[in-house]
Amino acid sequence: xxxxxxxxxxxxxxxTTAPELNSPDIIDAFLPALTIIPLGxxxxxxxPLVSIGDTVKEGMLIGKANGPGTVNLYSPVxxxxxRKAVWKDSNSLETxxxxxxxxxxxxxxxxxxxxxxxxxxSRYDLQRIISDFGIVEMENFGRPLADIxxxxxKDNEKITLVVRCVFDDPWLAADYALCRERLKAVVEGAxxxxxxxxxASNIIFAVSHLEKKxxxxxxxxxxxxxxxxxxxxxxxxxxxxxxxxxxxxxRIYEKKESLALGxxxxxxxxxxxxxxDAVKYKRPILxxxxxxxxxxxxxxxxMKVRIGTRIGELIEQCEGFNGKPERIAAGSPLSGKQIKYxxxxxxxxxxxxxxxxxxxxxxxxxxxxxNCGECRTVCPVGLDPQNIYKKIVxxxxxxxxxxxxxxxxxxxxxxxxxxxxxxxQGGV
Ligand code: SF4
Ligand code: SF4
Numbered sequence: 465x466x467x468x469x470x471x472x473x474x475x476x477x478x479x480t481t482a483p484e485l486n487s488p489d490i491i492d493a494f495l496p497a498l499t500i501i502p503l504g505x506x507x508x509x510x511x512p513l514v515s516i517g518d519t520v521k522e523g524m525l526i527g528k529a530n531g532p533g534t535v536n537l538y539s540p541v542x543x544x545x546x547r548k549a550v551w552k553d554s555n556s557l558e559t560x561x562x563x564x565x566x567x568x569x570x571x572x573x574x575x576x577x578x579x580x581x582x583x584x585x586s587r588y589d590l591q592r593i594i595s596d597f598g599i600v601e602m603e604n605f606g607r608p609l610a611d612i613x614x615x616x617x618k619d620n621e622k623i624t625l626v627v628r629c630v631f632d633d634p635w636l637a638a639d640y641a642l643c644r645e646r647l648k649a650v651v652e653g654a655x656x657x658x659x660x661x662x663x664a665s666n667i668i669f670a671v672s673h674l675e676k677k678x679x680x681x682x683x684x685x686x687x688x689x690x691x692x693x694x695x696x697x698x699x700x701x702x703x704x705x706x707x708x709x710x711x712x713x714x715r716i717y718e719k720k721e722s723l724a725l726g727x728x729x730x731x732x733x734x735x736x737x738x739x740x741d742a743v744k745y746k747r748p749i750l751x752x753x754x755x756x757x758x759x760x761x762x763x764x765x766x767m768k769v770r771i772g773t774r775i776g777e778l779i780e781q782c783e784g785f786n787g788k789p790e791r792i793a794a795g796s797p798l799s800g801k802q803i804k805y806x807x808x809x810x811x812x813x814x815x816x817x818x819x820x821x822x823x824x825x826x827x828x829x830x831x832x833x834x835n836c837g838e839c840r841t842v843c844p845v846g847l848d849p850q851n852i853y854k855k856i857v858x859x860x861x862x863x864x865x866x867x868x869x870x871x872x873x874x875x876x877x878x879x880x881x882x883x884x885x886x887x888x889q890g891g892v
Pocket of ligand 2: 833834
């Protein structure tokens with residue numbers, strides 16, 4: 465089977481401090497004594513429906529969406545709201561959160577959940593359930609799935625739903641584990657989103673060529689539904705998973721097969737499994753799979769974690785730190801958000817927590833550019849990161865060229881450890 469790829473740049477990303485992709489055990493993280501549920505920040509904040517002292521149940525609605533980009537909030541645990549917490553994150557944005565003390569009994573955990581039939585539902589009903597249960601992308605900025613689907617609804621073209629199981633980054637170990645453990649839910653979630661999306665005409669399973677067997681299993685499961693579906697193998701070169709690079713690879717496939725695929729609605733396995741749970745079990749997102757590791761962590765693990773669990777608790781369950789962490793990132797070290805406090809919670813978007821010793825955080829001390837050209841070689845957009853970086857440093861952001869999508873390839877390969885991607889993206 466042919467393997468499709470983006471045409472230039474990228475690199476093979478390996479990291480021995482990540483949990484093994486094929487790690488046999490996925491551990492249930494301890495239930496958190498205190499759960500921290502962010503209400504958002506001043507830019508986008510949900511409307512709380514509970515106050516300090518109130519008792520909440522597992523899966524109870526505790527916050528109402530408040531405009532675009534926000535979603536309804538549910539309590540992941542039973543307990544009592546004991547206080548509000550406020551902190552400034554690494555971008556100096558103030559985050560306000562509810563703190564829930566674990567009390568009472570779980571209504572869902574460990575119990576068989578009732579399955580509801582969704583087959584006769586209209587797309588409007590499916591969209592409403594996805595919206596009501598606060599389903600989001602579960603990576604990057606956590607865009608609401610309902611917003612993504614309705615954005616496509618305005619489009620007149622036909623749509624191909626792309627199920628993205630591309631593992632170009634070892635820190636996607638949790639997504640890999642989810643695909644393996646919940647393959648049927650991922651496929652049924654894709655079928656649900658297909659039906660929720662009026663213009664969808666077929667489904668493509670885009671799977672890294674190293675995981676061909678997983679791709680065949682996904683396609684075999686999809687054959688149980690009467691929907692056109694295909695398997696496309698992609699490279700596993702970073703950043704193949706990013707929308708731009710995946711779309712480039714799929715356009716090559718489209719041309720070679722003389723197809724007309726229309727616009728691509730690209731979704732990862734975690735959001736599809738969440739859509740499945742919302743529609744089939746009326747279940748909001750209560751937990752997620754998280755890869756925890758990095759050179760500062762004694763034992764890397766993949767864990768199933770309640771949303772709102774403090775990051776420090778997960779590190780403890782990984783046997784603690786090896787030494788003083790220089791940097792902790794939520795998400796991949798290449799593009800993840802910096803964590804300032806170990807009390808910060810696991811969010812729906814936290815697919816990995818990476819605690820790095822100094823040696824890993826800054827593989828070497830920042831030095832002057834040596835004109836090696838590596839950054840130009842790996843940039844998948846064809847930019848000259850060295851040149852843009854120098855212009856920004858000398859002339860300021862006006863000199864920046866647009867087109868960088870922040871993949872971080874240039875920064876990783878730079879032997880002088882220059883903060884190329886952050887500077888080009890305006891983060892410095
Ligand atoms: S310049 Fe931007 S797009 Fe190019 S490698 Fe760097 S981060 Fe990626
Ligand atoms: S990779 Fe770093 S050292 Fe090499 S040319 Fe680019 S900026 Fe300069």
